[in-house]
Amino acid sequence: MKILLISPTWKKNVGIKRLRRDKIFKFPPHNLLIVAGLTPNDIEVEIIDENVEDIDFNKEPDLVGITTMTASAPRAYEIADFFRKKGIPVVMGGIHVTALPQEAIQHVDAVVIGEAEGCWQKLLEDFKKGGKKALSQFYQNPTLPDPSSIPLPQRDLIKKKGYFFRFIQISRGCPFDCAFCSVSRFFGKKYRFRPVEKVAEEINTIVGKSLKERFIGFLDDNIVGNVAYAKKLFKALIPYKLLWAGQSSINIAHDEELLSLAAQSGCKGLFIGFESVSEKSLKEAHKRQNKVSFYKKAVEKIHKFGIAIEGAFIFGFDNDDKNVFKKTVKFIEKVKLDVAQFTVLTPLPGTRLYEKLEKEKRITDKDWSNYDFTHAVFKPKLMTPEELKQGLAWAYKRIYSVPSILKRLSGSFSGGRWKYLWAILALNMGYRRTFKSRKTLPAKG
Numbered sequence: 001m002k003i004l005l006i007s008p009t010w011k012k013n014v015g016i017k018r019l020r021r022d023k024i025f026k027f028p029p030h031n032l033l034i035v036a037g038l039t040p041n042d043i044e045v046e047i048i049d050e051n052v053e054d055i056d057f058n059k060e061p062d063l064v065g066i067t068t069m070t071a072s073a074p075r076a077y078e079i080a081d082f083f084r085k086k087g088i089p090v091v092m093g094g095i096h097v098t099a100l101p102q103e104a105i106q107h108v109d110a111v112v113i114g115e116a117e118g119c120w121q122k123l124l125e126d127f128k129k130g131g132k133k134a135l136s137q138f139y140q141n142p143t144l145p146d147p148s149s150i151p152l153p154q155r156d157l158i159k160k161k162g163y164f165f166r167f168i169q170i171s172r173g174c175p176f177d178c179a180f181c182s183v184s185r186f187f188g189k190k191y192r193f194r195p196v197e198k199v200a201e202e203i204n205t206i207v208g209k210s211l212k213e214r215f216i217g218f219l220d221d222n223i224v225g226n227v228a229y230a231k232k233l234f235k236a237l238i239p240y241k242l243l244w245a246g247q248s249s250i251n252i253a254h255d256e257e258l259l260s261l262a263a264q265s266g267c268k269g270l271f272i273g274f275e276s277v278s279e280k281s282l283k284e285a286h287k288r289q290n291k292v293s294f295y296k297k298a299v300e301k302i303h304k305f306g307i308a309i310e311g312a313f314i315f316g317f318d319n320d321d322k323n324v325f326k327k328t329v330k331f332i333e334k335v336k337l338d339v340a341q342f343t344v345l346t347p348l349p350g351t352r353l354y355e356k357l358e359k360e361k362r363i364t365d366k367d368w369s370n371y372d373f374t375h376a377v378f379k380p381k382l383m384t385p386e387e388l389k390q391g392l393a394w395a396y397k398r399i400y401s402v403p404s405i406l407k408r409l410s411g412s413f414s415g416g417r418w419k420y421l422w423a424i425l426a427l428n429m430g431y432r433r434t435f436k437s438r439k440t441l442p443a444k445g
Helices: 030-038 073-085 095-099 119-134 183-187 196-206 227-240 250-254 256-264 279-284 292-304 324-335 352-359 385-399 402-409 414-435
Strands: 002-007 044-049 063-067 090-093 110-113 138-140 166-168 215-218 243-248 267-275 308-315 339-344
Touching: 002 030, 030 044, 030 063, 030 119, 063 073, 073 090, 073 095, 090 095, 095 110, 095 183, 110 119, 119 138, 166 196, 196 227, 227 256, 243 250, 250 256, 250 267, 250 292, 256 292, 267 414, 292 308, 292 324, 292 414, 308 324, 308 385, 308 414, 324 385, 324 402, 339 385, 339 414, 385 402, 385 414, 402 414
Parallel strands: 002 044, 002 063, 063 090, 090 110, 110 138, 166 215, 215 243, 243 267, 267 308, 308 339
Antiparallel strands: none
16 A cells, blocks of 8 residues: 655745745654654554655555645645546645535545544554545544653655654644744644653754764744753753754743753753734733743844844734834844744634634635635734735845844854854744745835
8 A cells, every 4th residue: 555645835836936945944854754753563654844855746545645734725726636536535734624624625635634643544444444435534632742642753764865854753733822823723833842852862863973963953832832841852862962953932032941951951042922012912922931031132042052043024913013123123233133034924724813803804805725824814903914025025135135144143142052053043044045035116215
């Protein structure tokens, strides 16, 4: 039996217009590596990531499995429709189809709702017994899976596809439930952690002596969500002499012992969701754990321990007017953030933001391929959709201009970040190459 697992790219007509970050920052489809790990050894599995390679539609697998997020859903449905026309059964999972299973089932033979552990094995058992006819339309776990049941990712299936980072997942779930985020709806509102010993076992399978073999990325939305667990994890990581990056809440800066242990364990960079420099917008987003008054001090503390920061910011909240772009850029340059990411507020299906804007009849576009965080798919309150898009483009071009890069990276000598200045500079230049050719108008305000 042969299974083809596919991670789709975005529809080509949209891909031409959108910002092609995927060509510069290539991340492996970790979820499909986990699904492959859940698959019995007597089944042959192939993984195709359409972001780095083309799909061979002449293939004749026994079953096709597709994962999708919202922006890639139209392309995922195209792929599913093609294989089904050939008589090949198709199943689909991921955050988008979990939010909209009735939409997805129009294109596939079965939908996996939520996490794969348990569901995937049951689906395969049904398929082995009676093929497509034996499949249920929907598969969903009655309870959230135990993270200790997460198998080792089958990294050998993608080892020759040009990915630089090896990624590890240690937890699922998030209690914060931000209005714009779909994580808590998909993974639940409580942190669930893999045993530290299991994480160490996985690291043993991938770590080496070379610089490349010591780079690790943690996929978790907040690696310090449970401080006691994080401290135990960081202590366990110290002997491996890793160089790692992950995602964290700004709260890490409240605990210097935690920061110290993170640095000792090899943390060289954190992706932090600042989201906004406006307290009103943070309140609107239900991001109550963030305090703008603490931002500057937090950045200084994290930098002191030699940890670089990629700050994430969202434009388009109801309290955002045309001044928000310049205010945000000014803040980033003032505190010397190493890297910055900007996105347009996007009402993903399944989020409270989507429900709110849908109720207010402010969603103007339901072409999911435009839900790429660079298109304005709703009516903002204090600016036009075009002003929102142009402001985003202006902020990117400004923050990745040569003067801004030099200004921000002049702070890299605090905490010893200069040792990895080459990596920080590479990230900045990667973003610069992505956005410098995009036509834009100057931000007003």
